[in-house]
Amino acid sequence: MAALAFISSLATAADNITFEDENVKALCVANWDSDHDGELSLEEASAVKTLGKVFREKKTIATFDELQYFLGLTAIDDYAFYKSTIQRVTFPPTVTAIGEYAFSGSSIGSELRVPGTVKDIKRYAFYNCKQLNTVLLGEGVETVGYHSLSGPIRLLSLPESLTFMSSYVIDPYTSSSSSGMFMPEGDLFVFTKSAVPAAINDYAFFYVFADCHLIVPFGCTAAYKSVWAWSQFGEYIEVGDVNRDGRVDVADLTLLIAYIGGREHTDMDARIADVNGDGVLDGEDVSQLCQYLLGS
Numbered sequence: 001m002a003a004l005a006f007i008s009s010l011a012t013a014a015d016n017i018t019f020e021d022e023n024v025k026a027l028c029v030a031n032w033d034s035d036h037d038g039e040l041s042l043e044e045a046s047a048v049k050t051l052g053k054v055f056r057e058k059k060t061i062a063t064f065d066e067l068q069y070f071l072g073l074t075a076i077d078d079y080a081f082y083k084s085t086i087q088r089v090t091f092p093p094t095v096t097a098i099g100e101y102a103f104s105g106s107s108i109g110s111e112l113r114v115p116g117t118v119k120d121i122k123r124y125a126f127y128n129c130k131q132l133n134t135v136l137l138g139e140g141v142e143t144v145g146y147h148s149l150s151g152p153i154r155l156l157s158l159p160e161s162l163t164f165m166s167s168y169v170i171d172p173y174t175s176s177s178s179s180g181m182f183m184p185e186g187d188l189f190v191f192t193k194s195a196v197p198a199a200i201n202d203y204a205f206f207y208v209f210a211d212c213h214l215i216v217p218f219g220c221t222a223a224y225k226s227v228w229a230w231s232q233f234g235e236y237i238e239v240g241d242v243n244r245d246g247r248v249d250v251a252d253l254t255l256l257i258a259y260i261g262g263r264e265h266t267d268m269d270a271r272i273a274d275v276n277g278d279g280v281l282d283g284e285d286v287s288q289l290c291q292y293l294l295g296s
Contacts, residue, residue: 015041017069023060045069051080058084062107065090076102078122087131093117098125100145107131116140116159121148123166137162139193144169155268157191158198165200171207188212189268190233193277195220197227210234215272218248218292240289242273253289256281 016039019025028040031054034047049072055061056079067073068090076091078099087109091098097120104127112126116138123145126132132151137144139159143166149156150171170188188208192198195217214233216224218240224230237244242252242259256273259265260281265273275285275292 015043017042017045017066019066021061021063023058023062024055024064024066027054027058027061028066042069046071048072051077053079055080055084055086056082058086061086063088068092075099078102079104081106081108091115091118096120098122100124101127104128110134112136114138114141116161119143121145123148124150126150127171147171153188155189155191155271158193160194162192162194162198162200164198165204167201167203168206169201169204189215189271191215191239191271192224193217195223197224197230200229202229204229205232208232213237215239237272239272239277240275240292242269244272248289248292250293253286253293256285256289260286 019028019040025040028045029038032044032048033040034044045066046069048070051073055064061084064086065088070092071094073092073095075097076095076099079101080099081089081103082101083105085107086103087107091114093115095118098114098118100122101124102122104124106129108126108129108131110131111134112132113136114121117140118138119140119142121141121144125145125148126135127147127150129151132149133154135149135153135155136157137159140161141159142161142163144162144164146166147168148166149169153170156170170190190213192214211234213235214224214230215237216239218238221236221238225236238248240248240252242255245251255263256275259270259273260283270281273281273285275288278284
């Protein structure tokens, strides 16, 4: 249904795709311009069933938001952007899987958003991505494979739809090409939206250190601590524990209101204070926190 709605939204769009990155356009035209007019149309893009090796190890590409028009794709091929200089892509709504090593060693940017239409992230999909520090998995993502997220990751957001994570999936290291050493890059904050701990491999968080943090829904700390695979974090924070003192109480409500009123706070502070998870601190968060406090 999402694909049909997306196609419908393109009905009034120009037939030919306007590319931001001329090098990406050149590769697309060279491989899929079936009418040889020097352009790639929406119809030609939709006819593509596989990316193959077109972008693999390409060192001249940067952005590919136009990938969203490739509605014939159901998966991002294994090694599709392997060791390329790609920094940003927008996935088409038809893609349900990101293949093995698909973006491994690439220049994918600091923030990665995987839409919920993608159900499966295969092993090593984003392995050794040196720019990657924020990973936001959309509601709908179900499985995340072995060593699939690797880089100087500081923030990982997990959806309620998550059903399985493989061993060593969260790897907050990045490999140095000169020395082959692995270099840690600071604390890791993991946000989970599910009140029930997902069934994950016992070693999914093998590389998580004692100074890393798990942010869970209201009243769910004990549930997560009781499951070995989730029990390796140094700090457990409940959403709404705005002052991070281990309790959700009136003091948190006061601080939340202060943030909304303009008090200085970090992005991480805002995420913990964002009770309803909509990305904005406002009266809705105050209302939900009040309801929780009255109920407790």
